[in-house]
Amino acid sequence: xxxxxxxxxxxxxxxxVWGIIQLSFMGIFYYFHxxxxxxxxxxxxxxxxxxxxxxxxxxxxxxxxxxxxxxxxLYIITLAFSGHQFWVNSRSSLRV
Numbered sequence: 001x002x003x004x005x006x007x008x009x010x011x012x013x014x015x016x017v018w019g020i021i022q023l024s025f026m027g028i029f030y031y032f033h034x035x036x037x038x039x040x041x042x043x044x045x046x047x048x049x050x051x052x053x054x055x056x057x058x059x060x061x062x063x064x065x066x067x068x069x070x071x072x073x074l075y076i077i078t079l080a081f082s083g084h085q086f087w088v089n090s091r092s093s094l095r096v
Contacts, residue, residue, distance in 0.1 A: 004082075006089040012082030019075035027068035033061050040064065 004012070030037055041060035048056065 002085060002088045002092060004085050004089075006086065009082050009085035009089055012078060013086055016075045016079035016082055020072050020079065023068045023072035023075065027065045027072065030061050030065035030068060033057075037061075037064070 026037070038057075041057060041064065043056055043060060044053070
């Protein structure tokens with residue numbers, strides 16, 4: 001059963017593939033503590049001791065990495081749905 005049309009399903013496939021690639025790489029960069037992403041870390045304030053600061057930075061990097069990987073998994077679900085819709089639409093257009 002086709003829920004979306006062929007153009008929308010193709011757009012969903014393309015956006016899902018891009019989202020999977022981008023979020024997977026961002027998760028990898030967060031996992032390896034990329035300095036370029038340090039300003040996006042949650043929960044940092046200036047009144048911490050150095051030990052607390054490093055602990056919070058480590059927790060922030062890991063939390064952001066897990067969040068990126070979870071979002072990439074959600075894009076995999078979207079890719080499966082969009083791919084299925086694209087397949088259904090291409091099958092129905094061959095019958096006509």
